[in-house]
Amino acid sequence: MASVQWHSRARKYESELHMCRLEVLAVELSDYHPLKAITVTDSKSRRGGRKGSTSSSSSSCSSVAPDPLSLTLDGTDPLSLFAAASETPTLPHSISAGKEEEVGSDFEPWSSKRGEILSRFTTTEKLSINLFMGSDKSKASSPSSAVSEKVRTRLEELDDLEEGSQRELLNLSQQDYVNRIEELNQSLKEAWGSDQKVKALKIVIQCSKLLSDTSVIQFYPSKFVLITDILDTFGGLVYDRIWSMCADPHPLPESFSADDVNDTAKETCLNWFFKIASIRELVPRLYVEAAILKCNRFLTKSGIQETLQRLTAMIRGIGDPLVAVYARAYLCRVGMEVAPHLKDSLNKNFFDLLASFRQVHGESVQNQLVLQRVEIPIYLTLYSPAIHWILQCVAYRAPEDYINCAEIWVEFTCRHFTKREVNTVLADIIKHITPDRAFEDAYPQLQSVIKKILTYFHDFSVLFSMEKFLPFLDMFQKDSVRVEVCKSIMEVFIKHQQEPTRDPVILNALLHICKTMHDSVNALTLDDEKRALSLLINGFIRMVSFGRDFEQQLSFCVEARATFCNLEPVIIHLIHTVNQLAMETRRVMKGNHSRKTAAFVRACAAYSFITIPSLTSIFSRLNLYLLSGQVALANQCLSQADAFLKAAVSLLPEVPRTISIEGKQRSSESFLLDFINNFLSTLLVVPDHPEQGVLYLVRGLLNMVQDYTWEDNSDAKIRVYISALPLLAAMSQESYLYTIPKVDSNETLYGGDPKFIAEINKLCETLISQVLDHLKGLGRDEGVRRQGSLAFSLFGCLLAHGDLRNNKLNQLAVNLWNLSHKHGFCDTRTSVRTLECIKHQAQQADMSHLSDMTARLSLQSRA
């Protein structure tokens, strides 16, 4: 086929548009459209029964249809469910046996407290030791007892220290008192050593009785220390003796059970308990039984626990609150030594202490204080060693209990108080759970704390003004948990933040949180996870607005780019943000940039220009180059626009023939064609660079297209060539279809210069001859179907953009029509419509030549 000469058809876009317009129809807005949001219509206001038809719309009351994709992402995916199931809950320390039943070195022992108490609670008043005597009967028993003399004597045997003797030591100085108690301690050991077990028990009982005496009350804590020393000695002696009874033939192992104990030893042990159970007075009975608590090990497995519970309850019978609190302290002390894992009794002691604390202000205590001339503040300090000790026992390795309570308390605080109180709770949790990294065992509870706070605090400026909130987040040191927490915060932010913000407190905190999420990304992170994180971070960026302070906004984007460099969707979003910023600037300036704003939009362009190359997705880069080029052009940044478009063109050869889309390899051809078409339509308004040749961008693009390694048996290149024809035709018009305000396009630059038109025509002719060569090639092979389709495309292009008054072009068009119909692969309906269209056009002025042509266009040749 001989080479064709191109002549563009002159276009009158305005009148064409007018003629093309369809008759204007009023579109009913309520008409169904698949993309339209579902809205609720009040079905009652409608007349006439369209039964059932309203049900689907009225059932969903949200104004936005739920996105089915995001719905499926909601909840836990099977993999994480699986992972969650494999995390078996760790057992609390107390369950595991062995060493755990001993207190560790992290528990401050009693021995380090006693010296402190002795030196703190001293007196100069005279003390007395009154050891109740067997002969003093009226004093020793209640007046109620109607008991025979003989029986009574027998009962009181235990209460006597030495039969028939009485000892009341009066006017003792504190040092004397200490010495006397030490003497008693010695005589206890002596009695025990000389096998006088009953005497030893009597000494202990008599000493314990002294603890129900609160005269010289300021000395009571020290008295407690001295006397419990004796009790400790006694407890040790009894235990060791019973233990030694089991030594034959083999010594008992440390972790023995009641089954390993022989009957004789058991009977001896039981005897001790029976003797103690018959001690008449409450206080000595309590103390002495507590002293041999450990001996329960010889009898039953649960003995210690049961005894602790019973003795704890028994203390309620002590009316004097000071005596009671020290009894509790002693019970906690032996409890911790013997079975620190039995937390229940420790807690019960504490709660009972609270329940009975009002006794402190009771009449009995007040009378006593008046009598002893002791002021309430001094009196209250007497409690501190005991309460301190009880609390130390209760709090020992109790972070688990603590955090379970705190988790509940925080909700109460959130609901009824302000951020100040919530902050206090957070501070307290941090304080409690930081030592020994206890937080590592409490992540679920800590997460729940955050969740509850987020339920009640949606104002993030309030939330982040709690100074302990971020330090609280720092406790989440396990990566996966920390990221989870950050995600939950961001989700709430995105959901509830209504207005864009520039609050520095919010921005700093959220940047920190988003950075944490971003930094968790590594080579192993799944794409889904990256996408989810990116979505959240983008949601944050979308909510950042510095209002008219565009410079600030841009520097925020600069910072964000540095912070989130590993998440491509975020970087893409930032580029869009900056482009939008440039367009916003243009809008504010109504298209007339000042020196300052011109510099600013150039800075925006620079931002995009240096950011785009960091992206790995080639189509993201191409599209962003094009978009940024358009934005630059809109802002009259010609050289920047040029740079963007040139960059896009030089990137084209790098486009791979296949790209990965959602994990599948797909041909990139259709994406590339889309991009090129889009690019071509932009080129209409891009003025030629003064230092470059005519149409250098178009030529550059076409050269790239020519050199690109297209798929075998592909018509893509030819389709690009056909697509370029309309652009070139549009460029040769006197007045362009579209232009950019304040940007002179080639229309103005060349002013329809014949040389320019000639260049265009030459280019068109080259393209057409390329297309025709290709069509020829297709005729030889199996490609007749493709041939027909391409021929029809070119025909359409000629019809729309070529000047068919030119005979050669006219003939070419007719040939193409016939070629496309030659093998019968043409869609008849399309052909018929095209013919009708041509006939319609022919009726217009200057178009009569088309009617001649229609005569030569045969419809079908199925031969």
Added chain:
Amino acid sequence: MSVSLDIRLKRANKVYHEGERVSGVLLVNSRDALQHQGVSLSLEGLVNLQLSSKSVGVFEAFYNSVKPQKSKLQPNPVEFSITPETLQNVRERSSLPRFLIRGHLDATSCAVTQPLTGELVLESSEVAIKSIELQLVRVETCGCAEGYARDATEIQNIQIAEGDVCRGLSIPIYMVFPRLFTCPTLETTNFKVEFEVNIVIILQDDHLITENFPLKLVRV
């Protein structure tokens, strides 16, 4: 010639049940040779009657074989509430201070080997409390057609509260039955051994409030 004989039973707690064998060793300790005519073992049961001045003359008429009884144990908790109005043997009710004590015994039928348990709450009291005690009393009755003798003995007194205890807080009632002074409740035509517990509340002004509960002790 000094000889000592020591019977050592194998069982440490010395409690035997019907059908069980009593076994052990006899330890004969002698410096010199000891001549003997064989060792024989015999077991005697002994009931020791202590006569009080009131019951002199009654026991002369008393003869009966005493048969131990076995009965089933059924928990029968007892609630109690003590106020000035519930008291008997009060001379001047109007002079009594106001008080309210409530509580319960988990059971009044008790196994001798198990403790007596329950709870007591001092709901209110005008006068401070000095002490609350559990008094275990054994009541022995002998008699026949001519008349009977009743002897009550306190066999144990256990203080469960000392001083002016906290109002509204339950105080445990807990008493171990003394092994030497308790046995299952015994009731025959002529001879009875019964037990009672008194809850004794002593007020600061030395008013004494006593509530009595008959107990039935059994060996299970």
